[in-house]
Amino acid sequence: MDTKPGELPGEGFAAAEAQITNWLIGPARRSCTPVEIVNGLVERLTDAGVPLWRVRIAQQVANPLIGAWGVVWKRSGGTELYTVPRGVLQTNAFYGSPFEHVVKTRTRFRGSLERLERGRDHEVLFELAAQGSTDYLALPVEYGDGSVQASAFTTDRPGGFREEEAALIERLMPALAAAMEPAAMRHSMASLLEVYLGSGPADRVVGGAFQRGATTQIEAAVMVTDLRGFTGLSEKLKPDRLLQLLGAYFEIVVDAVRAEGGDVLKFIGDGVLALFSSEGNGRAEACARAVRSVGLAFARNSDPELRFVSAVHVGPVVYGNIGSLDRLDFTVVGPTVNYVSRLESAAKLLDKAAICSADVARSLPASMVRDLGQHQLKGIADPQTLFELTLPP
Template identity: 65%
Template sequence: MTNHETPPAPSGIVDWLIGPARQNATPEEVVGGVAERLVESGVPLLRVRIGQSVANPLISAWGVIWSREGGPESYTVPRGMLATGSYEGSPFKHVITTRKSYHRSLENLVTGQDHAVLFELAESGSTDYLAMPVAYGDGSVQACAFTTDRPGGFSDSEIGLIESLAPAIGAALEPAAMRHSMASLLQVYLGSGPAERIGKGAFRRGQTTAIDAAVLITDLRDSSGMSERLDPDTLLKRLDAYFEVVVDAIRAQGGDVLKFVGDGVLAVFPADEEGSRPEACRRAARAVLDAFACPAAAGMRFVAALHVGPVVYGNIGSLDRLDFTVVGPTVNYLSRLEGVAKTLDRRAVCSREVAAVLPDGATRSLGSQTLKGFAEPREVFELWLPDGASS
């Protein structure tokens, strides 16, 4: 490592981090702002990466990578990745477990001794690597890494400058990370639409919105029998596989999964604009067909029902326990349609209102059916499946 002279950092970098950046900057803006200000001060950065652990059942971490050519971009780390070789023995693990910085020249790496990630960085043009801990107020430690492509690497003064920013970086990133993690967790448990609404302040009981939407419900057949035949672990794996098939299909078509009720899935496809009801119905129907056509659904027996109409969308519940869901006559009618699907042994049914806006040939009438709670019989339609079969 050589001692290149570096101009002092801009006097406002710490003030920016603990002021405007801490108050309202996104993680991408924080990381990008730090990198750009360091470059302005003369530090020849090639790449900056800051990772964040997160309390989320689907991902173990997320973070931001800034590059000289591309700017800042966010990324996520799937849950389970921390148990692989990409994390074990890595500089990030060293920083997090020891709470100390890790510095390594990338110009003289040793095969079998240095971690694979360092070789990858060297192959991409980096000559020096510095990882340091960033402590948060809750006691957790996050890791951030800086690389340069200058021959000889960072100077001692540059390393000192970067490390001196750790407290201010932590002050700026912690609230941004909390906002990001909260939004991520809400989305996992509530769906994108509800998470966005609650994030914007719609979290009080009675805060509801009347919307027009296509509503979908699915239900697994013979779940009671499976619970008796299968051991708990096998049963849960079957349920998870079924939920994954249905939820992936719903999300791919822009729907929001509102809840799991036993082995049932309730989802909504909002008609966001006037006149978009047909499109909401088509997306909901496509989600059903895609779920049944998914190779992973082979051997699964579940039913689906579709209806469309006005629903009340928002928070309901007791004083200290709320649920974000949809209620109203449209939802009540949907549950009756699901019962018809089971009674008639059909995999997918829909109401007349849905059938009326789907393409010709997408449905066929099953005639007038008596629905519990409704005085007059209602016409019910079968949604044709990808293979043309009816059950």
């Protein structure tokens, strides 16, 4: 959009600025997701004539696993939500970057990407220039709680943004903050709940299942893993090595569970409790996913000190919030959970890496299990037929 004769710089954008501002502080603030906000902002700016090539809105977050998340739009690639591992914010990818400048100084960063110099300009600017961008504008997005997030706008027009275009984008930042802050809070809360509860329970809590006694009964394959000889390891190893070993073990198991669409519900000492719901795909598929995750966990373990056992059972579980008036836990309880715990103890006694119940074995191909005969399980009157899972070597 060019300035018409007699107009001051930026006057040609007055109507567009009012329309975009009203959308940001109105519908976008009330109900849009971060991706929808970025898409809507880009669409309205390009309709006004601003030649955007790439837009990124980043959000630092209090999360033990990620340091930031954000939304990036590219003219050629659409829009996507991304996350940044926590450690990245402690590297040169962040130090000295335009985003660090924006967050720490609360001021904008503007730089032509057509006149970059090695040793002076940050590597991210060279990367953007190599992809075709000509101008870079980074701006602070200040929230009501005092935190500062960062945004970046680039163009591929030779010569870069016109001054009135950059000024329009900058004037929109308070309205963008008004829209992004509640959307970011909703997203960050869901992300944090997922870290501690798993994706399935997190979705249920966000959906309103957060009252004590808000439970439901579902059918699921339940998997338990437990380290072998943990007491001996804790006496033999130094604390830092023990914690390192535990961290590696949990990472192996959790990644395997997630890879098969399961939820890790709880860490119990050196044990892991995971759930594979049969909702949607049925009992056989839930069992198959649980067993595949067991195989994947063992396949990924390359540390000879890490020896663990696993057990799988399937059946009804009570799934939801239990606890006291002021302390709740989202977990599963019931006979199925008790039974799989007994199976895990039996796996250790029988010196088997992974076993399952007869109910699980009936849902699996015969080649995946081996009959171990009948064995007495603690707390269960009748002997139970157990099966060894024949995992790939």
